[in-house]
Amino acid sequence: MPNALAIETRSLSKSYGCLLAVDALDLSVAQGSFFGLLGRNGSGKTTTLHMLSTLVRPSAGQAWVGGYEVVRQPVAVRRAIGVVFQESALDRTLTVVENLRFAAALAGLSPWIARQRGEELLKLFDLTEKRHAPVSTLSGGMRRALDIARGVLHRPPILFLDEPTIGLDVINRRQIWRFLHRLRTEEGSTLMLSTHYMDEVEGCDEVVFMKGGKTIGQGRPAALVSGVASFILEVETETPALFAQELTPRFGEPLAEEGRLQFRILDRDFALSHLPSHLKHITRGIHLRRADLNDVYLWLNRAGA
């Protein structure tokens, strides 16, 4: 495995009985990069993260994390990674500080280093005053922050985050993302994230869209977006068929749902005034906006359907 890669997989697959959860996945994640796994529930994101963090054994293919092979060198892999699960990995009966101390001891940190780093992280996440509170008394956001602090306490070169901000409000999400970006720039950590919040992966160096265990799209977010469309034309109308008939020859088949059509427009100089004027009379609303990763996801999903 080349040195510059933090994570590499070759035809990595996992089947549970006859269900193929991950199907021949090939990934190359450069060191220090921010990598996003996107897809719906059941698309294989979590199984992929589980294989990479040595929790689940691949049925076929190979994977290297931090230069170590996941099946043959699981302990070395686990030494190189931090994992933040969807569900809390905290002991609710222990206090905030006790949880961090426990996590540090599991990673083999000395009590002195554990205390020092613990204090830093508590301060960063505004948890200093809660240090002696039992975890069960913390709010959801605080608990998540503590969980992330736990995951990064031993400064892992590679951090896996499985939908880390699910169920959190915007303020908490922002705070956590600020911290993760800092971790990347200051420590040079590699971040692999699974999520279905598209706005969280906009800062990614690379994203992979997964569906049914397969990759349906992969690349830099900006390149993926411009590959799908420059603009999305959204039309709300009571006569979608009429609209589709009129515009499909020009823009291609739209995405349709309940009286709402979405056309993708590749022409970067397109403006609403380019539309035939008679169409405007039969719409309830017409809207032109820049394409984003949500659109990439929707169109890839349609292509893969």
Place this chain on the structure above:
Amino acid sequence: MWRAIKAMIMRDLTRMVRQRGRLVSAMVRPLIWLFVIGSGFDALLSAAGTPNYRQFLVPGLLCMVMLFGALLASLSMVYDKESGVMRMLIVAPFPRYVIILARTASATMVGLTQALMLMLILLPLGYLADTQNVGLLVVGLVCTALLCASIGTLIAVFSKALDDFAVVMNFFIFPMYFLSGALYPIGQLPDVLKALVLINPFSYGVDLMKHALAARASPPFGAEFALYHDLLVLVGFSALALSIACYRFSQAPVFETLARMLSHRKSH
């Protein structure tokens, strides 16, 4: 790795101390046996010419406390689904069997703590007066607690759903207790029951405790096996059970079931 093992054990013991109520209530069961059932049979047997039944019960009751304490402790701790701690453990940088060993060690300590608490109650009442060899008593306590914890661990790694404590109670704990010589000497039992007692490893813990606590008891109330025999079975069975448990826990399918269970979002 030693730091991690120490932390795991300390955490389990911290939890035990915080659940003081559970510890105290664990004392109720042996005392009921001793003072209610024990007194009833003592009266009956004394009338028939065999006194001291209550005294006979003491080694078995200490073992019973460890059986319930250590076995249930290791059973519940191995698949600690609720606490989220298992998620921390399964990504920690050491081999997985270490989780099994650390948790068995702390379950052993939970069992020992309960036995010591019971001894603190029994000592002033004079029930431990026959103790001649404190060293042997310590060995007996540790070996029996370890055996019970190992059995709990073994059951835990082999069962898929452990929510059903009633099943474990009825299929493991009660038969092991009743068929062990804790409540009646083995010598006079019918052959079928005697065979069951002989294959029950817990019987040898009870017998070892009789060696330590009832060395001067008159027949049929004394120890019935040789000391080395008891020790060999206890240590051998614990080692075997733990080896199997460690091997099994490291196997992919068992571990994957756990990983999937831990990654499922709770429905509430």
